[in-house]
Amino acid sequence: MGVALRPLIADYKEVLPWDRLGGIAAIDAFNALYQFLSGIRQPDGTPLMDEEGRITSHLSGLLFRTANLVEKNITPVYVFDGKPPKFKEATLAERRVIRENAKESWERAVKEGDEESARKYAMASSKVDAFILESSKELLTALGIPWVQAPEEGEAQSAYMAAVGDVTYAVSQDYDSLLFGAPKLLRNLTVSGKRRVNGKVVAVYPEQLLLDQVLGGLEMTQVDLIAAALLIGTDYNSGVKGVGPKTAVKLVKEGKFAERIGESENAADPEELIRYFLEPPVEKQYTIAKKAPVREKVVEILCEQHGFSEERVSAGLERLGSSKGQATLDSWFS
Structure with a gap:
């Protein structure tokens, strides 16, 4: 949400x-x-x-x-x-x-x-x-x-x-x-x-x-925006009852975040939540690799295992560039 x-x-x-x-x-x-x-x-x-x-x-x-x-x-x-x-x-x-x-x-x-x-x-x-x-x-x-x-x-x-x-x-x-x-x-x-x-x-x-x-445009820092979001309520906290987006911005700009966030029913530490948004756990070792579709495997998964129409699957694969020299895929990383 x-x-x-x-x-x-x-x-x-x-x-x-x-x-x-x-x-x-x-x-x-x-x-x-x-x-x-x-x-x-x-x-x-x-x-x-x-x-x-x-x-x-x-x-x-x-x-x-x-x-x-x-x-x-x-x-x-x-x-x-x-x-x-x-x-x-x-x-x-x-x-x-x-x-x-x-x-x-x-x-x-x-x-x-x-x-x-x-x-x-x-x-x-x-x-x-x-x-x-x-x-x-x-x-x-x-x-x-x-x-x-x-x-x-x-x-x-x-x-x-x-x-x-x-x-x-x-x-x-x-x-x-x-x-x-x-x-x-x-x-x-x-x-x-x-x-x-x-x-x-x-x-x-x-x-x-x-x-x-x-x-x-809002004249805020990223920390300010996070603070306003916490007053409104996020997936990690319930926010402060009666505080909507515009009021949240006003409270943050007036320096009242610490005072009002204590009214939240959620027990999460607001400082911990701010740190989480600023420095969340992420994977830094990943590869965005150029690969061609393996047509036989796609047909096996969609048509043989799940009953998709081979004609429709072939049409989708062609749109992905699985024929005619992989022109579409090659253009991704050029």
Whole structure:
């Protein structure tokens, strides 16, 4: 879910056309997988599944939406979460309850024939489990798409890779990447080009946020922004009751952070949380390697194991440059 920074940074978002997005993208893998699992479903919310009942929505998303990025001269590098930090346990427990309740509501809506509600609840019940993680990494390896295993938070890892210049930008739907110091954050990169809002279908375009512009516009340091986020509430703390984004900024600028953060119901040490955002555990030894798809392995995974159409898989592989001399892949690292 991330921190509710939207009202503070709305003025600094820049909608970019696809032809300006070429580069290497460190993608929050969990974030992307949830998008695939939530969005790639049947009309009643049932996810794509193979004959054995294993979910395959994420595999479809990894192949076809990754191919879409490659065609637009974007090199995707998927970054996977590791072990969550201890102060995230309460948030994760809350999310499990929300998913379980949503699953029950979905099943009830399906029985009642309420397709619209069924799809809504189904999307909220999406879960990234061990099978989805293992099969995602296996497919990415076969596709020749780089991936990195973070020791803890994937967004922290992506932010580090962007900060040291190994990737062009961090990609996530959440704004936490800015708190972790990502100099450039891109949103809406792995989502579908359309989204349903209040019953209407609207177009969705990539959005860029530059950390320097955000901090300069708000007249804050990164530590100030982190402090404001802690007053609002993050995945690691509950925030202060009644304090929204604008009030949080005001309190930080007035030097009242230490005074007010004590009102938070969360027991986490705020100084420890600030240090975590500034110096999170990250993997510094990783390789973003150029590799060609192993066509036979991709076909084995998707077609033989999970029943995908070989014709569709072949079309996706061609978009990735698996034929005609690997021209598309070669352009990534030229």
